[in-house]
Amino acid sequence: MMERKQRLETLRDELVERIDRYRDHKEQRAGPLDKDMEEQAIELQNDEVVDALEREAEDELRQVMHALARIDGGEGELCEVCEEPIAGERLEALPFATLCRDCAEPR
Ligand SMILES: [Zn+2]
Known part of the structure; x- marks a missing residue:
């Protein structure tokens, strides 16, 4: 229980760290657009x-926070x-x- x-x-x-990194990455990208079309497309x-990774991490974080709240609630x-x-x-x-498992995967 404690271990979980x-x-x-x-x-x-x-x-939280991973989401921060994704946000940093996007901010750094907001520089001048002096690259050629191919680079821009990439x-x-x-x-x-x-x-997509950021959204996934945010969803997972939400679930983790929710599970922690339930653990705190006993x-x-x-x-x-x-x-x-x-x-x-x-x-x-x-x-x-x-x-x-039964409720997570309804038949
Ligand atoms: Zn159930």
């Missing part, structure tokens, strides 16, 4: 990749939907999971 919280806190710090593609190991305990191996693989 520590893993989540580490993950949170990593994600950079535009890179920006799209960085945008219900970190319970499924948000059915309130059954989440399997230990699932929390091991996905420390930010807040749904049991």
